[in-house]
Amino acid sequence: MAITLKKGQKIDLTKGNPGLKNIKLGLGWDINSFDSGYDYDLDVSIFMLGESQKVERDEDFIFYNNLKHISGAVEHLGDNRTGEGEGDDEEILVNLKLIPKHIQKIVVAATIYEAKERKQNFGQVDNSYIRVLNSENEQEILRYDLGEEFSVETAIVACEIYKYNGEWKFSAVGSGFEGGLETLCKTYGLSV
Template sequence: MRHHWKWRQIVHRKKEEISMAIQLQKGSGINLTKDHGLDDVEIEVTFDIDPTHPVKAHEMDVNACAFAITHKDGKAVAPRDEAFVFYNNRDYGNGALTHDVDGGSVGDDKMYLHFSKLEQSPDGIDEVSCIVEIYEGLARGHHFGQFSHCTAHIVNPATKEVIAEFKLAEEDSNATAVQMGSFVKEDGHWHFKAIGAGYQKGLADFLHVYGLVESGPE
């Protein structure tokens, strides 16, 4: 895998767009296919730098990525390199899991999941794990405690309605990477489960966890 990092301008949703969203807590979840009738969803990650910390917005970046995972053999594994989706590998295959093209001037980090297409994958995908990571957080001494918030929004792409949102908790303030949550197939339905597990790790560590190996930079 080859990683290319770049700065992004932060884009935020208007308060009225998220006022009716379900506020998820760690360990809670929603049934997206049964209760909300969705076959596809948009995931948007937004954040704000805490003005009380001596770090400027252009010095900080949060990258959103996802791993398409199978439990065929009883262990959570990304079956191939393409199952790690981020801005330098935008499509797991057939539009089942994609990362939005970043135009630079727009800059928000978005991903899209199509559940029926995931089910058509020969890899037997039954989970999509969503990670947010601070670019070079360990090396630069950056952490989520320097943000006033970092929020994942689950959006209906057809109507742009925010179905649910999940904000990182204060207990993740020392983390440089967080598993925000997972889309999991259970009993024939796709759910989103809020996890919020913080780590002092980089993306390479998650590659190892899911059975992948990173390549060196170009």
């Protein structure tokens, strides 16, 4: 049975699941009744951080224009441009055994494409969540519902997956930012 986390909670991924090496991150959301006149295009991005807590190489940033890490450790399965339908809207595959040694933390974030121009924010998004599955048997390990506490934010750091004492852990972050993807890129050391 999957564990449900709240903001700020952390859980051990590999210690409690011996042999776990391939996980799938599923992110989903709905758009509430607000109509800005445009479709909502939410994008999931992955920042693979080194010891400096920054992205140390451009290839360590996975997003809609760079879907797969050169190591094969992280693969974004593609951009869902509407968020319509049931289930996960975007999915990320992670092979924990292939993550390069220089990577200490994987940050998973969601942003709204052209949010400022379209007058959109996460206050207009409902039922957002991230879940972790064992991709070998599709069994859900954990789920974190991001909640409805966002208003003007155009970017959210959903979670962090990080290595501690040789084990991979999951942290439910749920922090909002204004400024979209550009702000997150600057936060994690990428030039925009």
